[in-house]
Amino acid sequence: MTGRDPQTARGAADERVLGRVRIQTEPLPQPAAPAPARNGGVPQIAREVVFDIRDMAVYYGDNQALGWTAFKIYRHLVTAVIGPSGCGKSTFIRSLNRMNDAIRGFRLEGQVLYRGHDVYGAEVNRVEVRRRIGMVFQKPNPFPKSIYDNVAWAPRNLGMREDLDMRVERALTQAALWDEVKDRLTDSALSLSGGQQQRLCIARAIAVEPDVLLLDEPASALDPVATASIEDLMHTLKNRFTIVIVTHNMQQAARVADQVAFFTLEPGADRVGTLVEYADTQTIFRNPTDTRTRDYVTGRFG
Ligand SMILES: Nc1ncnc2c1ncn2[C@@H]1O[C@H](COP(=O)(O)OP(=O)(O)OP(=O)(O)O)[C@@H](O)[C@H]1O
Numbered sequence: 001m002t003g004r005d006p007q008t009a010r011g012a013a014d015e016r017v018l019g020r021v022r023i024q025t026e027p028l029p030q031p032a033a034p035a036p037a038r039n040g041g042v043p044q045i046a047r048e049v050v051f052d053i054r055d056m057a058v059y060y061g062d063n064q065a066l067g068w069t070a071f072k073i074y075r076h077l078v079t080a081v082i083g084p085s086g087c088g089k090s091t092f093i094r095s096l097n098r099m100n101d102a103i104r105g106f107r108l109e110g111q112v113l114y115r116g117h118d119v120y121g122a123e124v125n126r127v128e129v130r131r132r133i134g135m136v137f138q139k140p141n142p143f144p145k146s147i148y149d150n151v152a153w154a155p156r157n158l159g160m161r162e163d164l165d166m167r168v169e170r171a172l173t174q175a176a177l178w179d180e181v182k183d184r185l186t187d188s189a190l191s192l193s194g195g196q197q198q199r200l201c202i203a204r205a206i207a208v209e210p211d212v213l214l215l216d217e218p219a220s221a222l223d224p225v226a227t228a229s230i231e232d233l234m235h236t237l238k239n240r241f242t243i244v245i246v247t248h249n250m251q252q253a254a255r256v257a258d259q260v261a262f263f264t265l266e267p268g269a270d271r272v273g274t275l276v277e278y279a280d281t282q283t284i285f286r287n288p289t290d291t292r293t294r295d296y297v298t299g300r301f302g
Pocket residue numbers: 060065083084085086087088089090091092103273
């Protein structure tokens with residue numbers, strides 16, 4: 001990523017080492033504070049744009065998975081992505097940090113601007129994109145290593161070795177797991193329960209101090225108690241991170257999200273995923289403008 005950070009003394013390139021690959025990064029600029037936004041006549045506090053998605057369309061080979069998509073994602077809010085199976089929720093969220101790059105035939109049109117930088121720009125360092133924009137998947141996927149080594153893995157690989165113990169403790173504390181594992185850090189991560197494993201994956205993602213957390217149905221494989229603890233966690237994590245969460249669970253979206261993006265599948269042979277409506281959570285659930293949104297959130301469709 002390019003750009004300079006006027007708020008740090010170090011305007012110069014910040015060099016990191018990833019394994020044997022040397023990567024060159026520069027701190028990002030702090031965007032100017034945006035003008036206060038208004039929504040339905042209600043004054044809102046100034047919001048900082050983290051993602052500006054412009055005319056995005058995604059293809060896998062000849063098949064278009066996502067149609068024209070444009071909206072902004074704001075700092076320190078939880079943005080939920082909802083919609084029926086196959087409408088492109090995972091495709092969308094994975095496009096925000098280039099997780100789809102490895103998929104054969106993947107092609108993205110339009111732009112994904114992250115803090116003003118084109119995520120797909122030629123000069124962009126993909127490793128740095130993934131560090132700043134972390135991801136947690138549906139199924140907890142800890143490495144078959146100790147609890148400590150899971151959290152320390154990415155910092156070690158990125159050369160963030162200073163105060164590693166503190167970093168691990170902080171990440172586990174932020175993921176609301178520290179008290180449960182502090183006396184068994186050398187135990188295998190696979191000895192944890194499903195809910196604990198998912199919180200460990202969240203700790204692993206936040207150990208490198210990302211700016212954004214992308215969560216693709218993080219609680220769908222968990223029981224109601226573990227789900228509730230992940231939801232509680234969202235409320236505290238959003239003070240520190242910007243969160244984008246895919247969920248099939250409407251109650252969960254209503255409970256955790258500030259903003260909601262509803263996608264659907266257009267009928268017809270192409271079945272292209274389409275953004276129908278994007279608004280604050282209250283509007284989507286209580287007063288949506290599109291009947292397709294109303295039908296979906298009230299359970300009449302999907
Ligand atoms: N790796 C891939 N290669 C080819 N097509 C894919 C790939 N991944 C997804 N697709 C297609 O893109 C479309 C959107 O899929 P995606 O997984 O993004 O949907 P989703 O909304 O996340 O669905 P679900 O709710 O079932 O997880 C589907 O038609 C799917 O078949």
